[in-house]
Structure formats: C-alpha cells, structure tokens
Amino acid sequence: MAFLLTVLLLAAGVLSSTEAQEAYSKLSEPYRKGVDLALQQLNNHSAIQHHFLFFKSTLMSDINAGFNVNFYYHNFYLKATKCTKGSVPPDPKKCAFRNDKPLIDCAICYKTFGGEIEQAPKPYVHCVHKPALTEKMKKGRVDHCNTLSYNQGSPTLLSVLGSGD
Structure with a gap:
C-alpha cells in the first residue's frame, strides 16, 4: 500500500511539472521571453x-504601439523543483515540483521591437516569494510599469485591464 502511494505521488509530481511546461509552451513567444528573463535573473541570485x-500566469497585458513595437506586462508564478540549481537534467520534465516551498510571484514589463526585448527602457522584473508580497509592492509594480516612458500619447500598459482584475 505504501509503495502504491509513493508511485502515485511521484507520478503526480511529474504530471504537474509536465502540465506547467505545457502552460509555458502555450505562452506566445514574447511572453516566454519575459519568463526566461525573469528566470535568468532569479538564477543569478x-x-x-x-x-x-514557470507555473502559471495570473495577468497578461500588451499594447501594440505600431511599427513592430509592443509593450508587455506579465504577472506569473514560478515554482521550485526538486532539482538543485545548476544540476538540471536536459529534460526539465524530470524535475518534479516541490510542494514544501512557496511560489515566487513575478511581475515583468518590457518593450519589444521585432519580437526581441529592447534594453531601453530597461525591462522591469520584480520577483518575490508569494507570502512576502504586499499590496504596497503590487501597487508599486503597476505604478512602475505605468510610468515607464514607453510611448507618449499611448495608453498606459495596464489601462487595457478591466476593473476587478
């Protein structure tokens, strides 16, 4: 009985990791590039x-500014795996999620030109363990992204969101 329970738990861990990778692969290319940027910065710590x-998206917003320029805001969760940093196997599906660590809540906003993230204005990446995220931090993220000098005369990045989001 204990063996069966262990097998089921291992299968659930691999399945949830696979589902998360499917969620990542369903993101459009510009959003995947933003997630990759956040993961790169996180791994540098x-x-x-x-x-x-990548675990799941909570909020996505974009503005097409014309002339192949777009602005993106993406709020998403990252989840720790059982693989240690730097020892990731070639197949990330083999890294089952850990359920004993809090999610990391990330918000990122950036400009793309021709599908590539531009360095000006500098992409904004803010990631914090979910339990430590405060309402003040959430507001600061939105304010920071809305005040970046993207494109005079265009709506702010988060103005496309309806109330209650």
Missing part, C-alpha cells in the same frame, strides 16, 4: 538553491 519552472 546566490540565495536561490533550487531550479524553478
């Missing part, structure tokens, strides 16, 4: 000990 994978 020495305090991070585990490999993280």
Whole structure:
C-alpha cells in the first residue's frame, strides 16, 4: 500500500511539472521571453538553491504601439523543483515540483521591437516569494510599469485591464 502511494505521488509530481511546461509552451513567444528573463535573473541570485519552472500566469497585458513595437506586462508564478540549481537534467520534465516551498510571484514589463526585448527602457522584473508580497509592492509594480516612458500619447500598459482584475 505504501509503495502504491509513493508511485502515485511521484507520478503526480511529474504530471504537474509536465502540465506547467505545457502552460509555458502555450505562452506566445514574447511572453516566454519575459519568463526566461525573469528566470535568468532569479538564477543569478546566490540565495536561490533550487531550479524553478514557470507555473502559471495570473495577468497578461500588451499594447501594440505600431511599427513592430509592443509593450508587455506579465504577472506569473514560478515554482521550485526538486532539482538543485545548476544540476538540471536536459529534460526539465524530470524535475518534479516541490510542494514544501512557496511560489515566487513575478511581475515583468518590457518593450519589444521585432519580437526581441529592447534594453531601453530597461525591462522591469520584480520577483518575490508569494507570502512576502504586499499590496504596497503590487501597487508599486503597476505604478512602475505605468510610468515607464514607453510611448507618449499611448495608453498606459495596464489601462487595457478591466476593473476587478
């Protein structure tokens, strides 16, 4: 009985990791590039000990400014895996999610030109463990993204969202 339970738990971990990778692959290319940028910055922190994978999106917004220029805002969760940072196997599906670590809540906003993230204005990436995220931080994220000097005369990045989002 204990063996069966262990097998079921392992299968559920691999399945949830696979589902998350499917969610990542369903993102459009510009959103995947933003997630990759956030993961790159997260992995540069020495305090991070585990490999993280995209878990799910909570909010997505974009503005087509014309002339092949777009602006993106993406709020999403990253989840720790059982793989340690730097020892990731070639197949990320083999890194099952850990359920004993909090999610990391990330918000990122950036400009693309021709599908590539531009360095000016500098992309904004803010990631924090979900339990530590405050309403003030959430407001600061939105304010920061709305005040970036993207394109005079265009609506702010988050103005396309309806009330209650």
